[in-house]
Amino acid sequence: xxxxxxxxxxxxxxxxxxxxxxxxxxxxxxxxxxxxxxxxxxxxxxxxxxxxxxxxxxxxxxxxxxxxxxxxxxxxxxxxxxxxxxxxxxxxxxxxxxxxxxxxxxxxxxxxxxxxxxxxxxxxxxxxxxxxxxxxxxxxxxxxxxxxxxxxxxxxxxxxxxxxxxxxxxxxxxxxxxxxxxxxxxxxxxxxxxxxxxxxxxxxxxxxxxxxxxxxxxxxxxxxxxxxxxxxxxxxxxxxxxxxxxxxxxxxxxxxxxxxxxxxxxxxxxxxxxxxxxxxxxxxxxxxxxxxxxxxxxxxxxxxxxxxxxxxxxxxxxxxxxxxxxxxxxxxxxxxxxxxxxxxxxxxxxxxxxx
Numbered sequence: 001x002x003x004x005x006x007x008x009x010x011x012x013x014x015x016x017x018x019x020x021x022x023x024x025x026x027x028x029x030x031x032x033x034x035x036x037x038x039x040x041x042x043x044x045x046x047x048x049x050x051x052x053x054x055x056x057x058x059x060x061x062x063x064x065x066x067x068x069x070x071x072x073x074x075x076x077x078x079x080x081x082x083x084x085x086x087x088x089x090x091x092x093x094x095x096x097x098x099x100x101x102x103x104x105x106x107x108x109x110x111x112x113x114x115x116x117x118x119x120x121x122x123x124x125x126x127x128x129x130x131x132x133x134x135x136x137x138x139x140x141x142x143x144x145x146x147x148x149x150x151x152x153x154x155x156x157x158x159x160x161x162x163x164x165x166x167x168x169x170x171x172x173x174x175x176x177x178x179x180x181x182x183x184x185x186x187x188x189x190x191x192x193x194x195x196x197x198x199x200x201x202x203x204x205x206x207x208x209x210x211x212x213x214x215x216x217x218x219x220x221x222x223x224x225x226x227x228x229x230x231x232x233x234x235x236x237x238x239x240x241x242x243x244x245x246x247x248x249x250x251x252x253x254x255x256x257x258x259x260x261x262x263x264x265x266x267x268x269x270x271x272x273x274x275x276x277x278x279x280x281x282x283x284x285x286x287x288x289x290x291x292x293x294x295x296x297x298x299x300x301x302x303x304x305x306x307x308x309x310x311x312x313x314x315x316x317x318x319x320x321x322x323x324x325x326x327x328x329x330x331x332x333x334x335x336x337x338x339x340x341x342x343x344x345x346x347x348x349x350x351x352x353x354x355x
Contacts, residue, residue: 001282002264004068004211011212011271012325021139022331026338028146032091033342040093043346046339048087048103050094052195052241053249054300054307055084057293059108059258065288069260071209072321073111073124074288081109082291085307086195086245089129095238099192102130104200104217105313106291109354114320121353124318126215128200130193134274139331192234196245196254197227204274205263206315207323212263212271214278216285221255223248246299254293259285274328312340312351 005011029046037043063077088100108124136142202215219225227248234240261283263269269278314336315324324332344351 004262004264005266005269007207007210007212011266012330013272013327014330015138015327018139018327018330021143022334025139025143025146025331025335028143029091029335029339030342033339033346036092037342037346043343044091044093045343046091046335048085048089048105049091051085051087051304051308053084053086053245053298054303055086055249055254055293055296055298056303057082057084057254057291059289059291061289062287068211068262069286069288071211072113072207072319073108074260075209080111083107083109083307083311084291084293085313088241096192096232096234096240096242097238099190099234101190102193102195102198102200104128104130104195104198106217107311107313107317107354111319116316116318116320116323119317119319121317123353124322125313125315126202126217127313127315128202128215128217130195130198130200131203132201132277134203134328136328137273137275138327142328142331191229192232194227194230194232194244194248195241196224196248196252197230199228202315204315204329205269205271205325206329207321207325208260208262209321212266212269212325214261214263216259216261217256217291218259218285219255220257220290221253223252224254224256242299246297249293249296249298251295253295254291256291257287258289258291260288261285271326274326309347309349310351311354312336312343314340317353 032046033043036049059080059082061074061077061080065074083106085105087103087105088094089103090100094100104127106126106128108126109122111122111124134142136145197219199216199218205212205214207213219228232240232244237243261278261280263271263278264283269283270276314332315329316333316336324330340351343349
């Protein structure tokens with residue numbers, strides 16, 4: 001196996017029009033934010049607005065990692081408190097019958113080291129989805145998708161449910177012949193799986209100290225793995241996912257592996273094209289830690305209010321050693337901040353990084 005790629009600033013290729021693209025992305029996100037704030041009387045996130053579970057747990061960083069894995073947060077063995085927020089992707093709060101990709105945001109507490117620019121506090125955030133790649137190669141390509149989603153935000157939910165049923169059938173047929181479509185999944189064709197059994201991926205690359213990597217979180221507790229691929233019946237309950245997960249996590253002690261995939265060839269594992277899946281045979285995922293969450297109420301009202309209303313997650317909150325890389329990630333720096341600032345202003349509720 002080839003040696004891991006060494007990080008250097010010139011592995012990124014910043015395009016001259018990126019600032020303009022980011023401004024246009026924020027304009028489209030404002031359509032989503034304004035529409036949902038007016039409809040709900042309360043501002044919600046521009047993406048991943050609907051949470052299904054909030055869990056507290058502990059990240060234990062493995063001891064005796066080899067030098068290429070003992071980097072950044074993972075350079076020092078030990079334990080850190082974590083918060084996990086399970087969600088679906090859109091910026092409006094939809095009926096669970098509209099089946100969409102699952103999202104997982106992780107906030108790791110009490111992290112020491114040089115921070116990314118404007119990264120307050122001492123936390124390290126990871127944001128993942130249950131898919132290995134991003135839906136668009138670059139931010140300007142994503143802008144086209146976002147324009148479509150912005151125009152349909154919180155409109156014709158019945159039509160969205162019908163479309164989701166059709167797209168699930170299309171997605172199943174394509175999957176059967178080995179074809180994956182991130183666009184179909186994003187529009188409502190994702191299988192309506194139980195989120196606690198899913199494996200989650202960063203989908204985009206990051207600096208990993210001296211190297212370049214993607215991240216993943218995979219279930220290892222038998223009770224979680226039993227739910228992998230399990231379909232949730234959403235008929236008659238617009239919040240079925242929340243109810244099912246709450247029932248499950250009251251008795252399940254969750255355990256997941258936190259894994260790192262080191263890039264070994266930038267032509268095969270590119271930084272600037274987020275639609276390319278990094279072949280695990282060429283660049284395998286390797287465990288660097290374990291997240292454990294004791295059985296608990298995954299919809300505890302006080303915790304939900306604290307996380308949903310007074311907390312933000314951003315891939316740009318964390319260590320310089322885990323700098324987000326590539327065009328998509330550079331665009332996410334300002335758009336995530338833009339969404340959080342909007343919520344803070346409209347709801348008149350300050351958002352601070354936990355101390």
